[in-house]
Amino acid sequence: xxxxxxxxxxxxxxxxxxxxxxxxxxxxxxxxxxxxxxxxxxxxxxxxxxxxxxxxxxxxxxxxxxxxxxxxxxxxxxxxxxxxxxxxxxxxxxxxxxxxxxxxxxxxxxxxxxxxxxxxxxxxxxxxxxxxxxxxxxxxxxxxxxxxxxxxxxxxxxxxxxxxxxxxxxxxxxxxxxxxxxxxxxxxxxxxxxxxxxxxxxxxxxxxxxxxxxxxxxxxxxxxxxxx
Numbered sequence: 001x002x003x004x005x006x007x008x009x010x011x012x013x014x015x016x017x018x019x020x021x022x023x024x025x026x027x028x029x030x031x032x033x034x035x036x037x038x039x040x041x042x043x044x045x046x047x048x049x050x051x052x053x054x055x056x057x058x059x060x061x062x063x064x065x066x067x068x069x070x071x072x073x074x075x076x077x078x079x080x081x082x083x084x085x086x087x088x089x090x091x092x093x094x095x096x097x098x099x100x101x102x103x104x105x106x107x108x109x110x111x112x113x114x115x116x117x118x119x120x121x122x123x124x125x126x127x128x129x130x131x132x133x134x135x136x137x138x139x140x141x142x143x144x145x146x147x148x149x150x151x152x153x154x155x156x157x158x159x160x161x162x163x164x165x166x167x168x169x170x171x172x173x174x175x176x177x178x179x180x181x182x183x184x185x186x187x188x189x190x191x192x193x194x195x196x197x198x199x200x201x202x203x204x205x206x207x208x209x210x211x212x213x214x215x216x217x218x219x220x221x222x223x224x225x226x227x228x
Contacts, residue, residue, distance in 0.1 A: 024180065025100055027052060033054070036055070037055045039096045039098070042099040042116065043063075043105075044061060046071050059094075060077065060078040060079070061078070061080075061086060062078050063080060063082075086115070090119055092119070096125045097127070098128070098129075104131060104152070126169065132156065132157075134176070136187055136191065139193075
């Protein structure tokens with residue numbers, strides 16, 4: 001499976017939306033972490049999540065040398081190592097292992113999750129955050145960031161529930177963040193495209209609707225299709 005190289009992701013880092021300092025998922029995940037917990041974050045980027053937790057026993061894994069250097073400049077313990085390699089030396093070492101927006105980039109999912117679990121102490125917590133295919137994103141077509149080599153897998157609630165069949169874990173909770181401001185224009189565009197596609201698929205004369213009533217005449221059809 002083709003996945004992105006270090007150079008590929010370093011090119012994406014020039015965009016300020018790629019490594020966001022503030023994420024709802026950080027705030028939500030932080031409530032599961034106690035000050036005394038040892039924490040491992042896989043794909044930690046610049047280490048933004050570490051600022052959200054009170055634990056001082058934090059380790060990050062990051063492939064991007066540029067992101068790692070930025071994290072280390074903030075006195076964070078960040079290692080350039082895969083979770084598979086890390087698990088060989090740090091088995092049952094952490095109270096919490098987390099990965100935010102990482103799993104969808106991974107080719108060997110089974111090995112990644114198995115190694116993440118291996119790093120946990122008995123009773124430890126694994127926190128995984130991904131773009132949800134139960135959201136509007138499943139209707140987005142031909143989006144260049146939602147295909148290889150960037151995203152190579154898609155995840156739903158059902159997929160996460162099924163992980164208990166393959167790993168010795170308990171599914172404690174699945175949480176969906178509310179629609180964020182940064183995603184609203186993308187959401188609106190997607191919904192409009194979907195509604196127009198449904199209209200055209202039904203054989204409706206979109207051109208006729210626009211000519212007979214203008215934009216206001218079109219809106220009820222869009223709204224009707226969204227609830228169908």
